[in-house]
Amino acid sequence: MKLKHQQAETLSGWLFILPSVVGFSILTILPILFSMVISFTEWNFLKGLSGFRFVGLGNFLKMWSDRWFTDSLKNNVLFTAVTVPFTMVLSLLTAIGLNRGVFFKNPIRLMIFMPYISSIVAISIVWGVLYNPSQGPINGFLHGIGISDPPKWLASSTWALPSIIIMSIWANIGYNMIIYLAGLQNIPKDLYEAAKIDGAGPAACFFNVTLPMLSPTSFFVLITSIIHSFQVFGAVFIMTQGGPGSSTSVLTYYIYQVGFSFYDMGYASAMAWILFLIILSVTLLQWQGQKKWVNY
Secondary structure (H helix, E strand, O other): OHHHHHHHHHHHHHHHHHHHHHHHHHHHHHHHHHHHHHOOEEOOHHHHHHHOEEOOOHHHHHHHHOHHHHHHHHHHHHHHHHHHHHHHHHHHHHHHHHHOOOOOHHHHHHHHHHHHHOOHHHHHHHHHHHOOOOOOHHHHHHHHOOOOOOOOHHHOOOOHHHHHHHHHHHHHHHHHHHHHHHHHHOOOHHHHHHHHHOOOOHHHHHHHHHHHHOHHHHHHHHHHHHHHHHOOOHHHHHHOOOOOOOOOOOHHHHHHHHHHOOOOHHHHHHHHHHHHHHHHHHHHHHHHHHHHHOOO
């Protein structure tokens, strides 16, 4: 009787999760497997299933001589290398400030978090107006303080990518700040009291208590920030569409462009799998490296 009861409970559990399993399989697993298959083909999806032409590793070899792909990869690496550390540092400093006794703590926390939950389309449009080289308030302010030739921002191949980086840092501080706040509130106050008894000042407490105790939180923020930075798309699509030239083209935008503008789904799928392998490799390296600096 006990065995039958356990089997009935197991069956009930599977029936409850069956709709989610079916939906996940159809909408996620099957497209992933299909993209792996077509990455070895040249396929214009407008021609239907009759347009398949097997090319083997041709797509994977072709991309390394494709200047748009290599430029997109370089831009993506630069975007990640700048946004991740700056966002983490500013988020941590903001969280430390809000974790102390400050006036209007909750409204300030909400204002900082709002950009993260706002529509990336709306944010990109607003920042596009701010960056307007002739009528935007940013250049208006720079003119007001005596800078006669301010940057052209999104219209400049030199300043377009930094402009998106600045906006991305501003938009993502709120999420990381919330994570750091949760980590700070879980640090036992006894550790700070013991450090102060031993003569440690604020700087010593920060580097010897706060940072080590926050290392698991920092590891989580680091991994998720790197993954998120390699998947940046909305800001590029709305603000620059990869231009001027290829100065702001990133991997996700170029994959979208190849697949849905040039209709080469095979090549786009091959690049998507390369992006997946890059993110997986970076994550595995971080997972191995965390053994040396993360304290649980």
